[in-house]
Structures are given as structure tokens and as C-alpha cells.
Amino acid sequence: MKHLLSIVFILFSVCAIAQTGQISGKISDTQGATLKAASVHIRKLKIGASSDDSGNYVLEKVPYGSWEVEVKYIGFNIYKELITIDSESVSKDFILEEKSDELEEVVISGTMKEVSKLESPVPVEAYTSKFFKANPTPSLFDALQNINGVRPQLNCNVCNTGDIHINGLEGPYTMILIDGMPIVSGLSTVYGLSGIPQALIDRVEIVKGPASTLYGSEAVGGLINVITKRPGNAPLLSVDAFGTSWGEVNTDIAAKFNAGKKAQSLVGVSYFNYSNPIDNNNDNFTDVTLQNRISVFNKWNFDRKDNRIFTLAGRYVYEDRWGGEMNWEKKYRGGDEVYGESIYTSRWELFGTYQLPVKEKILFQFSANGHDQNSVYGDVPYMADQKIGFGQLTWFKTLGKHDFLTGLTYRYTYYDDNTPATADVNDLDKNKPTHTKLPGLFVQDEITINDNNKVLLGMRYDYNSLHGSILTPRINYKWNSSDRNNVLRLSFGNGYRVANVFTEDHAALTGSREVIFNNDLNPETSWNGNVNFVKKIYAGSTFIGLDATAFYTYFNNKIIADYDTDPNKIIYDNLDGHAISQGISLNVDVVFPFGLKILAGATVMDVYSKEEGEKTRQLFTEKYTGVWNIGYTFKSIGVTVDYTGNLYGPMRLPLLSDTDPRSEKSPLWSIQNIQLTKKIANNIEVYGGVKNLLNWTPPANSIARANDPFDKNVQFDANGQAMVTPDNPYGLTFDPAYVYGPNQGIRGFLGLRYNLF
Known part of the structure; x- marks a missing residue:
């Protein structure tokens, strides 16, 4: 029993x-x-x-x-x-809940595959859409102002065009990607960061230092990869709209929908308008460029067998912007009666990723874009047309401790404009557009030695139809402690850049300048070494993250466009010497359990060129910079306070003559902002605050001879140089290039966010 x-x-x-x-x-x-x-x-x-x-x-x-x-x-x-x-x-x-530890973010830009920031052998900074909401802006160009080591640089006081500097290196050294595709490059670098609806941005990844081994030319100084949201993870409808006391209005609207059972689509529209001319510095020129811009974005995800990838996206941007004398109207466009800079921009983009239906993980990535520019600077027209096609085939393969990535790429660039840069040397009345073909091959091997050590080896070969063969190697080493609280990265690599002869520099748009090449231009190369150390500290319930980097870049054959030697020529040549970019940076991330969060960073750098023993500091490059983003949430009332700002040290500025009365160096300057955000419900937020709390603006005489923009009262000597006369006591010509910061003073703003899930 x-x-x-x-x-x-x-x-x-x-x-x-x-x-x-x-x-x-x-x-x-x-x-x-x-x-x-x-x-x-x-x-x-x-x-x-x-x-x-x-x-x-x-x-x-x-x-x-x-x-x-x-x-x-x-x-x-x-x-x-x-x-x-x-x-x-x-x-x-x-x-x-979203991670408060920014160091645990997943990134793809360093190695072209998803990996934790701490696991990546390449140091990558990632900033989520939540970061940019602390200081809402009408374009991604402006939003980058609070990232350490990254600075949006305005290049013109009148039209407000600009580019992005990374660690002091100018815009042509920065590659801009959207979802990993080189959409924003060449001519469009000036305008490509406008019109990306912020409601569609998932995160922005930044690699500082040469990334040419994976991404090719233009990634010498670093890259910025804008990752858009996946349709499946986006709200059904999202709206983000705000206005300012200056009369600016910005609206981002995004919606997703399903097309059958196997396709999801995300549509976004971004609209920005500023049509209120203001002249607070009394120079008779608009303080800020007037703009009317609309952008439409559409992204598709398709469900396929075995979860294979197929995404397709497109964007169209149209912008009408102008700046100039306060009484300028469109009837004056292109004339010499009233000065204005009027720019019509029309561009389209198409890009996507398709995973081949084979057992191995092989991706085909493609992009194409067209950019049409119709602009006038006073009475000087600048008409340009650029088309770029790009294809890339990548194969991912893991064998034991080796994680391989191999890629084949091809890029075609067509460029034409109405300047001497594309004129036919045999017949100056005819244009000779440039056709640049750039096939390439790259291979990367990420070797996991053990749980604490990794080595990344990479090599890229490109054949430029104008410059021939170019080889770019790199090596990265990563060590981490067993608890992952300490990470050390060492990197050494090579970058390269070829010359983009076109320009929007006002001095090159007179139509009478002759383009001169002193020698056959060689590709510009750089050798870069970085040391990066990351430390995570847990003090009770408080988290502290430290991210420190020392960087050094040595440039050979630096490409110089000389407009000063002869006012009738654009002289292109490689620097007969070398250039250096070196410095250290530190990012600090502190999260307290009672709702206070601090993100702060500082960079100290020295960027210069040396030729014939003479050291020349680079223009518009600050010696030190600092940024901060401090947020505190009052949980009892559902209000968040964000205090953001930046600080820039002195920069060397361009003067027109020895008698130019303007300062050769900029002062210490800072832009600071404060914002309050109130949650009304789980899906509604109201926010508002004040931008440029200190009401800082550049000097009122930043535009040289604003009273005579067509130089009608300027007398020139036999060498084409402006002479000192009673009407021109400093021997100047009209020049809007003396610009190192935004010319927009203090203003209030108010906005609303709505999400429907």
C-alpha cells in the first residue's frame, strides 16, 4: 500500500x-x-x-x-x-523605463552593427530625442550646439548658412549620415541639417576622429549619423509645435499607418516660417535670415521571411530664405539697387536597406539625392545642380572570435554650377560639369580576445576617378574591467579628403575670378590617434559617468583655397607643410535619485597649420569650449526644468586690412537657455521658456561697410586692393564673413507636444 x-x-x-x-x-x-x-x-x-x-x-x-x-x-x-x-x-x-545611464546606449556608427556603447571598440556618443527636447530648435543644425566638441558654425552674417565643426575641424571634414547613408554631403552640407523633422529622430550618433575606413571621403574629422525612428515604434500621431516672441513658428507632425499586414509606414512633415525682419543692431541689415521651409519625410518597413530587413525612405525639402537690407523685396533680387541674399533650395533624397534572401547576412544599402540651388548674392547669381548616387553591399560573418565585416561601395557625384569652378578651360562660355566616380572596398575584423579585450582591424581601398588610389587603414583596441565599470580605448587610423572645388564663398562669386591650380591637387590625408577612458561610478543611488578623450590629428597635403593672394583668382593648392588638431575633452553624466540630472562637457584644443616654419592658428576655432544640460523634475507637480548652455573661448577672426577696426579675436561668449515642461496627461506636454538669457549678440559692426554693400564708393589700386579714402577710412570692402556666433538676441518661446498611441 x-x-x-x-x-x-x-x-x-x-x-x-x-x-x-x-x-x-x-x-x-x-x-x-x-x-x-x-x-x-x-x-x-x-x-x-x-x-x-x-x-x-x-x-x-x-x-x-x-x-x-x-x-x-x-x-x-x-x-x-x-x-x-x-x-x-x-x-x-x-x-x-528609459535608461538614465547614457553609457549603455546602443550604437551602430562605429562598426556598422548594433552594439552597446561600452562594448564598441570605437568611441561613439549617442544623443536621444529626449536630449534635444531640453532645448527645442527648428533644425538639427541648431540642436547640435549643446554637444561637447561639436559646434554649428555660421559662415555668413546675411544668409546665415553654415556647417558643423567637430573638435575644431571645419565643415568639409564632417560627414553627415541619415540612417547610415551619406545623404548630406558636398553642396547640401550647408542645408542638409535643416528640414529633418525632430519628431522622427530616434537618436543622433557622433564619432569624433577619422572614420574614412568605413565611410570614405569627408569623414576625416568625424561623422554625425541621424537615426530615424522605426515605424513600428513610433506613435500613431505626434505633433510638436512652438513659436517665439520674434515671430518664428515651427511645426513637426508625424503619423504612422499599416499598409496590409506586412508593411508599416511613417510620414513626417516639418514646417518652419520666420518672416519678421528685425534690425536690433541698427546696421540696416536683417539680424536673422528670413526663412520659409517645408520638408516631407516618409519611411517604410517591410516584414519579410526570417525577419530579413527591408526599409525604404525618402525626403523632400524646399526652402526660400533671404537676408539683407531691411527694405529689400523680391523685385530687387539679382539687382544692385538694394542688397539682398536670396536662396531657393530644392532637394530630394531616397535611401534604403535590403537584406538579400540568402543564409548569410548580406545587406544592400543604397541612396540617391538631387540638390538644385538657385541663389543670388546682391547682383551675383549662383546656380548649382548636384546629383549623388550611392550603393553599398556589406557581408557580416562571425567565425569563432572573429567578427568580420566586408563591403563593396560605389559613389557617383555630378556637379555643375555657373562659376569658373566648372567652366570649360577651352571655352569659358560653356560649362564642364564634374563627374566623380568612387568605387571602394573595405574589410573589418573585430577580434574578441577574451571578455576584457577586443581588437578591431580595418582597411579601405578607394579609387577616385580624379585622384587615383587611396588607402585608409585603422586599428582600435578596447579593454574593460570585469564589472564593465572601466573602459579604455586606443585608436589609430588614417583619413582622407578630396577637394570639392565648388564654393559659396562670396569672394568666389564675382564671376570674373579665374580658378587656378598651382599643382595637381593630391588627396588630403590625416593620421589620428585617440585615447578614450570611460568610468562608471555608483555612489549609492547616484550614478556618475565620466568619458575622457585625448586626440591628435596630423594632416598632410591640406587643401587650401586662397582668395587673398589675388582678388581676381581662386588659387587651389596643397599646404606646403602640415596641420595639427590636438586636444582633450571630458564629458560628465550625473544622475541623482531625487530627479536631478546633469550632462556637462568641456574641450580644450589647439588647431593650426605650419608652413615654412610659421604657425598659423585656424580661423573660427575656439581654444576651449564648454556645454551643459541640467534638468530637474518636480514629480509632485509634473514639471521639469531644463537649463542648457554653451561657452566658447576666443577665436581668430578674418580682417580685411591692417587698418580694419574690428577685433582680431572674438571675446568669451555664451548662449544660455531655460525651459519649463509640464505634463498635462500621459500624451500631452506644454513647454516654454527663454532662449539666450544673457541677450548676447556679436558686435554691431560685424558686417564691414554695411552702408555700401555693392562697393560703389570703394576705390581700388592697380593690384585690386581697396584704398583708404575719406569715404572709406579703413580701406574696407563689403564683407559679411566676420561671423562667429548667432546674431539673435533674447526671446521667449512656447510650445505643445501631443502623442497618440
């Missing part, structure tokens, strides 16, 4: 264990947005699942009992909970 009872008990236990059910529910963030492709696991049972486009998940065949369920999603804290299953179906929703 005793043995019979034992057998019955065992059979009963086996039947009880054999009973299974399912756990199902929805995964979302604290804002109510659904999270697609979040992983749900019961590790002890080796049972797992992923959430679908609606955030729903199902764990099937879970034995009765209590099990720890783990939920993970990129950029969010891991969630664990003990769940008891005692019926056929248990419903459980999970709400995940």
Missing part, C-alpha cells in the same frame, strides 16, 4: 508539472508608446518571445509555477518580475 501511494503521488506531480499555460500582454514605455521587438524570457526554462508591431507578446507552454520573467529592450532598463502561472492564460503588461 505504501508503494502504491508513492506511485500515485509521483504520477500526480508529473501531471501537475506537465500542465502548461501562456503568459501574454503588452510592452510599452512610460509614455504609453508600444515597444516592438522587445525580448521576453524565462531564462530558467529557456522560453522566450519578442513583442510584435503593437507591442504584444505571448510566452507559450509555460509550466505551472512561479517563474522570473525578464524583459529587455534597447535603450531601456531591464525589467524582472516573479510571475505565478496557475491557469491556462495569465495576462501581464510590462512598462519599461
Whole structure:
């Protein structure tokens, strides 16, 4: 009888264990947005699942009992909970919180694959859309002003065009990517960061230092990769609109929808308008360029067998901007009666990724864009047309401790304008557009030596149809402590850049300048070494992250466009010497448990060229800079306060003559902002504040001879140089290039955000 009872008990236990059910529910963030492709696991049972486009998940065949369920999603804290299953179906929703530790962000720009920032052998900085909401701006160009070592540089006081500097290096050394594709380059670098709807930005990744091994020319100083949201993770509808006391209005609208069961689409529209001429410095010129801009963005994701990737996206931007004398009207466009700079920009972009239907992971990435420029600077027209096509085939393969990436690329660039830069030397009345073909091959091997050490080896070969063969190697080493709280990275690599002969420099647009090449231009090369150290400190419930970098870049064959030697010529040549960019930077990330968060950074650098023993500091490059982003949330009333700002040390500025009364160096200057954000509901936010709290603006005489923009009263000597006369006591010509900071004073702003999930 005793043995019979034992057998019955065992059979009963086996039947009880054999009973299974399912756990199902929805995964979302604290804002109510659904999270697609979040992983749900019961590790002890080796049972797992992923959430679908609606955030729903199902764990099937879970034995009765209590099990720890783990939920993970990129950029969010891991969630664990003990769940008891005692019926056929248990419903459980999970709400995940975004990581406060910026060092755990997932990045792709350094190695072209998703990896944690701490695991990447290449140091990459990542900034989420939440970071940019602390200081809302009408364009990504302006939004980058609060990132350490990155500075939007205005190049013209009148038209307000500019580029992005990284660690003091000028715009042509920075590559701009959208979803990993080289969309913004060449002519469009000046305008490409306008018109990207911020409602569609998931994050922005920044690599400082040469990235030419993976991305080719233009990535000498670094790259900025704008990652847009996946349609499956975006709200059904989002609206972000704000206006300022200067009369600026910006609206971003995004919506997603499903086209059948296997396609999701995300559509965004961005509109910016500023049509209120203001002249606070009384120079009779608009302080800020007037703009009317609209951008339409559309991205598609297609579901395919075995979760293979297929995305397709497109963008169209149209902008009408002008700046100039306060009484300028369109009827004066192109004439010499009233000075104005009027620019019509029309550009389209198409890009996507398709994973080949084979067992190996092989991706085909492609992009194409066209840029049409119709602009006049006073009475000088500048008409340009640029078209770029790009294709890239990449193969990812893991063999033991080796993680290989191999790629084939091809890039075609067509460029034409009405300046001497593209004139036919045999017939100056005809244009000779440039056709640049750039095939390339790259290979990368990421070697995991052990849990604490990695080595990354890379090599790229390009053949430029104008400059021939170009080779760019690199090596990266990463060490981390066993607890991942300390990370050391060493990198050494090579970058290159070829000359873009076109320019929008006002001095080159007279139409009478002759383009001269003193010698055949060689590609500009650079050798860069970086040391990066990251430390994570947990002091009780307070987190402190430190990210320090020392960088050194040596340039050979630096390409110089000389407008000063002869006013009738543009003289292109390689520097007969070398150039140096060196410095140190530190980022600090502190998160307190009571709602205070501090992001701050500082960079000290020295950027100069040396020729024939003479050292010349680079124009418009500050010796030191600092940025900060301080946020505090009053949880009891649902209000967040954000205090953001930057600080720039003196820069060397261009003077027109020895008698130019303007300062050769800029002063110490700072732009500071404050914002209050109030949550009315889970899906509505109202925000407002003050920009440029200190009301800082550049000197009123930044535009030389603003009273005579057509130089009608300037007398020139036999060498074409301006002479000192009673009407021109300093021997100057009209010049709007003496600009080192924005000319917009203090202003208030008010906005609204709405999300429908």
C-alpha cells in the first residue's frame, strides 16, 4: 500500500508539472508608446518571445509555477518580475523605463552593427530625442550646439548658412549620415541639417576622429549619423509645435499607418516660417535670415521571411530664405539697387536597406539625392545642380572570435554650377560639369580576445576617378574591467579628403575670378590617434559617468583655397607643410535619485597649420569650449526644468586690412537657455521658456561697410586692393564673413507636444 501511494503521488506531480499555460500582454514605455521587438524570457526554462508591431507578446507552454520573467529592450532598463502561472492564460503588461545611464546606449556608427556603447571598440556618443527636447530648435543644425566638441558654425552674417565643426575641424571634414547613408554631403552640407523633422529622430550618433575606413571621403574629422525612428515604434500621431516672441513658428507632425499586414509606414512633415525682419543692431541689415521651409519625410518597413530587413525612405525639402537690407523685396533680387541674399533650395533624397534572401547576412544599402540651388548674392547669381548616387553591399560573418565585416561601395557625384569652378578651360562660355566616380572596398575584423579585450582591424581601398588610389587603414583596441565599470580605448587610423572645388564663398562669386591650380591637387590625408577612458561610478543611488578623450590629428597635403593672394583668382593648392588638431575633452553624466540630472562637457584644443616654419592658428576655432544640460523634475507637480548652455573661448577672426577696426579675436561668449515642461496627461506636454538669457549678440559692426554693400564708393589700386579714402577710412570692402556666433538676441518661446498611441 505504501508503494502504491508513492506511485500515485509521483504520477500526480508529473501531471501537475506537465500542465502548461501562456503568459501574454503588452510592452510599452512610460509614455504609453508600444515597444516592438522587445525580448521576453524565462531564462530558467529557456522560453522566450519578442513583442510584435503593437507591442504584444505571448510566452507559450509555460509550466505551472512561479517563474522570473525578464524583459529587455534597447535603450531601456531591464525589467524582472516573479510571475505565478496557475491557469491556462495569465495576462501581464510590462512598462519599461528609459535608461538614465547614457553609457549603455546602443550604437551602430562605429562598426556598422548594433552594439552597446561600452562594448564598441570605437568611441561613439549617442544623443536621444529626449536630449534635444531640453532645448527645442527648428533644425538639427541648431540642436547640435549643446554637444561637447561639436559646434554649428555660421559662415555668413546675411544668409546665415553654415556647417558643423567637430573638435575644431571645419565643415568639409564632417560627414553627415541619415540612417547610415551619406545623404548630406558636398553642396547640401550647408542645408542638409535643416528640414529633418525632430519628431522622427530616434537618436543622433557622433564619432569624433577619422572614420574614412568605413565611410570614405569627408569623414576625416568625424561623422554625425541621424537615426530615424522605426515605424513600428513610433506613435500613431505626434505633433510638436512652438513659436517665439520674434515671430518664428515651427511645426513637426508625424503619423504612422499599416499598409496590409506586412508593411508599416511613417510620414513626417516639418514646417518652419520666420518672416519678421528685425534690425536690433541698427546696421540696416536683417539680424536673422528670413526663412520659409517645408520638408516631407516618409519611411517604410517591410516584414519579410526570417525577419530579413527591408526599409525604404525618402525626403523632400524646399526652402526660400533671404537676408539683407531691411527694405529689400523680391523685385530687387539679382539687382544692385538694394542688397539682398536670396536662396531657393530644392532637394530630394531616397535611401534604403535590403537584406538579400540568402543564409548569410548580406545587406544592400543604397541612396540617391538631387540638390538644385538657385541663389543670388546682391547682383551675383549662383546656380548649382548636384546629383549623388550611392550603393553599398556589406557581408557580416562571425567565425569563432572573429567578427568580420566586408563591403563593396560605389559613389557617383555630378556637379555643375555657373562659376569658373566648372567652366570649360577651352571655352569659358560653356560649362564642364564634374563627374566623380568612387568605387571602394573595405574589410573589418573585430577580434574578441577574451571578455576584457577586443581588437578591431580595418582597411579601405578607394579609387577616385580624379585622384587615383587611396588607402585608409585603422586599428582600435578596447579593454574593460570585469564589472564593465572601466573602459579604455586606443585608436589609430588614417583619413582622407578630396577637394570639392565648388564654393559659396562670396569672394568666389564675382564671376570674373579665374580658378587656378598651382599643382595637381593630391588627396588630403590625416593620421589620428585617440585615447578614450570611460568610468562608471555608483555612489549609492547616484550614478556618475565620466568619458575622457585625448586626440591628435596630423594632416598632410591640406587643401587650401586662397582668395587673398589675388582678388581676381581662386588659387587651389596643397599646404606646403602640415596641420595639427590636438586636444582633450571630458564629458560628465550625473544622475541623482531625487530627479536631478546633469550632462556637462568641456574641450580644450589647439588647431593650426605650419608652413615654412610659421604657425598659423585656424580661423573660427575656439581654444576651449564648454556645454551643459541640467534638468530637474518636480514629480509632485509634473514639471521639469531644463537649463542648457554653451561657452566658447576666443577665436581668430578674418580682417580685411591692417587698418580694419574690428577685433582680431572674438571675446568669451555664451548662449544660455531655460525651459519649463509640464505634463498635462500621459500624451500631452506644454513647454516654454527663454532662449539666450544673457541677450548676447556679436558686435554691431560685424558686417564691414554695411552702408555700401555693392562697393560703389570703394576705390581700388592697380593690384585690386581697396584704398583708404575719406569715404572709406579703413580701406574696407563689403564683407559679411566676420561671423562667429548667432546674431539673435533674447526671446521667449512656447510650445505643445501631443502623442497618440
